[in-house]
Amino acid sequence: MAKTLLTNRLKPLRGIFKRRRNAGFTLTELLVSMIIGALMTVMLLSLVVDLTKTNQEDAARSQVQLDMQAALDYVAQDLREAVFVYNGECLAGNGIPTATDFDKQCPGIVNYIPEEMNRDGRTSVLAFWRAEPLPKKIRDICGKNATNLTNLVEAQVVPCISGATYSLVVYAIDTTNVSNLWKGNARLVRYKLSQFPDDPADEQDQNQGYVNPLRSADLTFQQWPLQLSKGEVSDRQNTEAYKPGKPNNQPFVLVDFVDDRGAVVEDKDGKPVPVTPSCEEFGTDPPSQANALSPKNTKVRGFYACVRNGGLGSANQEGANQDVLLTLVGNVTGQSGFAKEYDNKNRLSPLQTRVLVRGAVRKS
Numbered sequence: 001m002a003k004t005l006l007t008n009r010l011k012p013l014r015g016i017f018k019r020r021r022n023a024g025f026t027l028t029e030l031l032v033s034m035i036i037g038a039l040m041t042v043m044l045l046s047l048v049v050d051l052t053k054t055n056q057e058d059a060a061r062s063q064v065q066l067d068m069q070a071a072l073d074y075v076a077q078d079l080r081e082a083v084f085v086y087n088g089e090c091l092a093g094n095g096i097p098t099a100t101d102f103d104k105q106c107p108g109i110v111n112y113i114p115e116e117m118n119r120d121g122r123t124s125v126l127a128f129w130r131a132e133p134l135p136k137k138i139r140d141i142c143g144k145n146a147t148n149l150t151n152l153v154e155a156q157v158v159p160c161i162s163g164a165t166y167s168l169v170v171y172a173i174d175t176t177n178v179s180n181l182w183k184g185n186a187r188l189v190r191y192k193l194s195q196f197p198d199d200p201a202d203e204q205d206q207n208q209g210y211v212n213p214l215r216s217a218d219l220t221f222q223q224w225p226l227q228l229s230k231g232e233v234s235d236r237q238n239t240e241a242y243k244p245g246k247p248n249n250q251p252f253v254l255v256d257f258v259d260d261r262g263a264v265v266e267d268k269d270g271k272p273v274p275v276t277p278s279c280e281e282f283g284t285d286p287p288s289q290a291n292a293l294s295p296k297n298t299k300v301r302g303f304y305a306c307v308r309n310g311g312l313g314s315a316n317q318e319g320a321n322q323d324v325l326l327t328l329v330g331n332v333t334g335q336s337g338f339a340k341e342y343d344n345k346n347r348l349s350p351l352q353t354r355v356l357v358r359g360a361v362r363k364s
Contacts, residue, residue: 060335064257065348068330071188071255075126075171075326076355082128083166083359084221085322087310088296091127102228106312112209112225112237113170114247117191121176123298126305126326129213129221130359131164135196139163141203157195157212157242158203166213167194172251173300175260183334184257186302191251209247211236222312259302259331259347277327279306302329322357 025033079085086109093108095101109127110118117124134142142149142160149160159165170191195210213224225236238244262274276293283289290296294305306325330348332338338346 056336057332057338060332060338061348064330064332064335065351067255067257068328068348068351072326072328072351072353074254075188075328076353078130078169079126079128079324079326079355080358081130082169082322082357083131085126085128085307085310085324085357086221086294087292087307088294089291089311090222091124091294092296097223097226097228097233099228099231099233102223102226102233104312106222107224107226109168109170109224112246113168113191113193114249114251116250117170117172117189119176122172122174122189123295123300124170124172125295125303126171126307126324127168127294128357129166129168132167132194133164134159135198135200137200138196138203157215157240159212165195167192168213170251171254171303173258173260173303174253175300182253182256185331185333186258186260186300187256188254188258188303188328189251190254191249193247193249197249204242206242207247207249208243208245209237209241210243211240215240257330257332257334259329260300261302261331261347262299263301263304277301277304277306279325282306282308282325301327302331303327322359324355324357325352326355327352 090106091109093106093111095105095107097105097107110124113124116122133139138158142158142163145160170193172189172191173186174189175186193207193210195206195212197205197207200206209225211225213219213221219227227234227236237246263277279289279292282292288311291311292306292308294307294310298304304327307322308324309322327350329350331346332348333346
């Protein structure tokens, strides 16, 4: 009887528990759970986005820096084959040579290359001459006329005997982007003036405005393309070139994402302060140090050089080697994830290399 009484008393409690199990979570509990879940999802997604953005930025920085290193290696290898490198003074020129002061003036290489290299926003930085073998087709023509080279050597000014010709190479920084083809702030541009194009049709297929810088013993690289003869200064591009006139062949872009600002250092507050690069080890006095800097006067220092013995003082110097210090700075502005408004923070660490020129002109 006592058991029956206890069973009857527990029946209502069983109903209550059963109803509660069937009822599930309350609306408040569900809302709280959803809010907590949403917050956790947002936090996790934000973390994933931040990590992805950081990885993307690091990859972009690494890629641009690798491109800068590859470009610097290319320029250095190109420069090692040079026979003469212009310093900043003779790159831009310090006056128009006259008969009375011809050996004291550099006419400036930039004044005798295509206007395309001197347009607004493009600054020539490094110029040098290097010896290159004649194109195969020209060598074959020389071989076929080996018994009579007078016409080729004199009339066509083809250096069949040496089998090589001098080429002028100029590197410049270009901050223009006329066709919106490029994403970076600036580009490194390479220009070459050689006697023949890469695949000439014949010995008469020569580039306009080309003249051999050392065709005679009285000529120098510093005064190219001018010559002092019989008390008069003449422009050999107009008087001696097989195709007279100013060169008109075009440059090509070597690498994008070069920095387009001047050289800076950080002050005590971490703010950039403009400075002029120093070439103190490339000269014995301030003027020669200033002239060693190439280019001398420019607001853009994404690429610049210090050149030893590249001016007027070395015009007839024998047995002296030149060495060049190159500096190249990249900037990731324009890469995915790097906006223009953060340009000052996107400059990469400068890359430098020192090149000993291996050219052998007037050396014994």
